[in-house]
Amino acid sequence: MGVSELAWWLGLLLGAIPLLVQTIWYWNDVRSLVSLKLRSACGNNVKQGGGKLPPGHMGLPFLGETLGFLWYCKILRRPDDFIHSKRKRYGEGVGMYRTHLYGSPTILTCSPASNKFVLKSAEDFRIGWPAPELVGFSSLINAEGKQHARLKSFVVKAINQPQALRRIAHTVQPRVVSALHSWAEKGTINAVLETKKVTFENICKLFVSMDPSPVTDAIDQWFEGLVKGFRAYPINFPGSAAHHALKCRRKLTAVFREELEKRKGRKNEIHENSDLMDGLMQIKDEEGKQLTDDEVVDNIVSLVVGGYQSTALASMWALYHTSKSPEVLHKLREENMMISKEKKGEFITLDDISQMKYTAKVVEETIRLANISPTLFRVANRDVEYGGYRIPKDWQVVVWIRSLHTDPMNFDNPLSFNPDRWDQPAKPGTFQVFGWGHRICAGNMLARMQLTIILHHLALGYKWELLDPDAKMTHLPHQRPVDGAAMAFSVL
Ligand code: HEM
Known part of the structure; x- marks a missing residue:
C-alpha cells in the first residue's frame, strides 16, 4: 500500500469513526426530529403553534437514556442527580426536558408548574401506566x-x-x-x-x-x-x-x-x-x-x-x-x-x-421524604404546546414529582427529617406526593x-x-x- 493510499484510509477512518459515534449518540434525537418535521410538513401542527422540542438528549438507538437513568438510580443511588444533570446542562428553562426511556421517546417534567400542566389536563394527556389488562378495564x-x-x-x-x-x-x-x-x-x-x-x-x-x-x-x-x-x-x-x-x-x-x-x-x-x-x-x-x-x-x-x-x-x-x-x-x-x-x-x-x-x-x-410515587406516567393525546415547546402526540410524559420534594428551593435542607417545617404550608405547587388534579x-x-x-x-x-x-x-x-x-x- 502506497503512502497516499494509507493517508486516504487513515483520513477516512479518522473522519468516519467520530461521525459514526456521533450518529449513534444522537440517533434518537435525529430520528425524532426528522419524523416530527415530516408530520408537520403533512399539516399535523401543534395546537397553539409551538414547534421545537424541549432541550435534552435522547441517546442511543432503542436504549435512549435508560442506562444513564439506571446508573443514577442503581449504581450511584442518587436518582435526583438524573434531573440535576439535565438542569446543569440545559438550564432550568420551563422545567421540561426531552429524553428516551424504556424504549419510548419521552418528555420529562420536573417543576411545580410543568407538572401541574400535565397532571391537570385530562383532555391532552391520558394515563400511560400500568397496562389496562392488569389493572382492569373498568378500574x-x-x-x-x-x-x-x-x-x-x-x-x-x-x-x-x-x-x-x-x-x-x-x-x-x-x-x-x-x-x-x-x-x-x-x-x-x-x-x-x-x-x-x-x-x-x-x-x-x-x-x-x-x-x-x-x-x-x-x-x-x-x-x-x-x-x-x-x-x-x-x-x-x-x-x-x-x-x-x-x-x-x-x-x-x-x-x-x-x-x-x-x-x-x-x-x-x-x-x-x-x-x-x-x-x-x-x-x-x-x-x-x-x-x-x-x-x-x-x-x-x-x-x-x-x-x-x-x-x-x-x-x-x-x-x-x-x-x-x-x-x-x-x-x-x-x-x-x-x-x-x-x-x-x-x-x-x-x-x-x-x-x-x-x-x-x-x-x-414522612410522606414527603418517602417519595413513594417518585414519577407519574402519561401519554400525550395530541401535540401539545407548553412554554414555547412541543410535547408530541403519543410521546410518553414522565412527571418527576420526586424532585419537587428534594429541591432546596422548595424545602430548606430538603433531605433532613423536620416535621416542624410544616408549621408553614409548603410553597404552592411544591408538594405533589399524592399527585395533582x-x-x-x-x-x-x-x-x-x-x-x-x-x-x-x-x-x-x-x-x-x-x-x-x-x-x-x-x-x-x-x-x-x-x-x-x-x-x-x-x-x-
Ligand atoms: C402514602 C401513601 C400513598 C401515596 C404516596 C399515594 C400516591 C398516589 C399518587 C401520586 C397518585 C396519582 C397517580 C397518577 O396521577 O398517576 C395516586 C392515585 C391513586 N391512589 Fe394513592 N397513594 C397512597 C395511598 C393510597 C391508598 C391508601 C389508596 C387506597 C386504598 C390509594 C388509592 C389510589 C387510587 C385508586 C389512585 C388512582 C386515582 C385516580 O386515578 O383517580 N392510594 N396515589
Whole structure:
C-alpha cells in the first residue's frame, strides 16, 4: 500500500469513526426530529403553534437514556442527580426536558408548574401506566372522562371521606396493636416485611372482611405477581413476568368474583358500611345507578394496588425516621400519651386524630421524604404546546414529582427529617406526593389516617432502633433501605 493510499484510509477512518459515534449518540434525537418535521410538513401542527422540542438528549438507538437513568438510580443511588444533570446542562428553562426511556421517546417534567400542566389536563394527556389488562378495564385507574369521575366519586366515598374513615379507624386498630405486640416478642424485625404484613391483613379485613388464612396468603402472592408485571416488558410468553402477572390477575378476579357472588346470595344482610366490597355493591350515583360486577371487582383490585405497598412503605419510613430523630419521637410520645390518658384505654377515633397536630406534621414529613410515587406516567393525546415547546402526540410524559420534594428551593435542607417545617404550608405547587388534579390519590386521607394510627400505638408503648442506621438505599422499584430497615424492637 502506497503512502497516499494509507493517508486516504487513515483520513477516512479518522473522519468516519467520530461521525459514526456521533450518529449513534444522537440517533434518537435525529430520528425524532426528522419524523416530527415530516408530520408537520403533512399539516399535523401543534395546537397553539409551538414547534421545537424541549432541550435534552435522547441517546442511543432503542436504549435512549435508560442506562444513564439506571446508573443514577442503581449504581450511584442518587436518582435526583438524573434531573440535576439535565438542569446543569440545559438550564432550568420551563422545567421540561426531552429524553428516551424504556424504549419510548419521552418528555420529562420536573417543576411545580410543568407538572401541574400535565397532571391537570385530562383532555391532552391520558394515563400511560400500568397496562389496562392488569389493572382492569373498568378500574378507576384506567378509566377516563365521565366514567373516571363517576368511579372516583364511588371510591372516594367508600374509603376517603369522614364517614368511611370513622369506621376504618375502628377496624384497623386491633391488627395494628397485635402486630406491634408480636414485633416486640420477636425482638428484631425487618420493618419492610412486617409493615407489609400488617397493612395487608388490614386491607383484607377492610376490603373483603377476610381474616388471615391460606386464601389471603395466596391473594398476597398473586398481588405480588401482578405488581411485578406492571414493571416488566409487556411480552406475554410462558415464563415471562408479564405472563405470570396476567395469570395472577385472572386468579384475583376469580377469587373476588366468587366472593361477590356469595354476597349477592345474601342480599338482605349487605349494608353499605360493612366492608369496601359491600360498600361498592350498594352505593348509587345521583341517577340511582349502581356499579356493575366488573366495576366492583376491578376497583377492589385497583384499590389494593393503590393502597397496599404505598401504606406499608410509608409506615416503614415513619419507623425509620422517628428512630433516627429522638427529639421528634419525644414530642410524638408527649402528644400521643396525652391523648391516650383522655381515652382511658379506648382506641383513638377520627376526631382524636384531628386533634393530633404534631403527629400530623410527622405524617406529612414522612410522606414527603418517602417519595413513594417518585414519577407519574402519561401519554400525550395530541401535540401539545407548553412554554414555547412541543410535547408530541403519543410521546410518553414522565412527571418527576420526586424532585419537587428534594429541591432546596422548595424545602430548606430538603433531605433532613423536620416535621416542624410544616408549621408553614409548603410553597404552592411544591408538594405533589399524592399527585395533582383529577387523578389525585383516592386514598390520601386514608393513608394519612393509617400512618397516624400506627405512630400513635408505637409512641405509646414501644421503642425501636435501626440495626444499621447508615444502611444503603435502593431506589428501584421503590426507595427503601437495602437491609429492609432491620431494627431492634421492644416494649417501652
Ligand atoms: C402514602 C401513601 C400513598 C401515596 C404516596 C399515594 C400516591 C398516589 C399518587 C401520586 C397518585 C396519582 C397517580 C397518577 O396521577 O398517576 C395516586 C392515585 C391513586 N391512589 Fe394513592 N397513594 C397512597 C395511598 C393510597 C391508598 C391508601 C389508596 C387506597 C386504598 C390509594 C388509592 C389510589 C387510587 C385508586 C389512585 C388512582 C386515582 C385516580 O386515578 O383517580 N392510594 N396515589
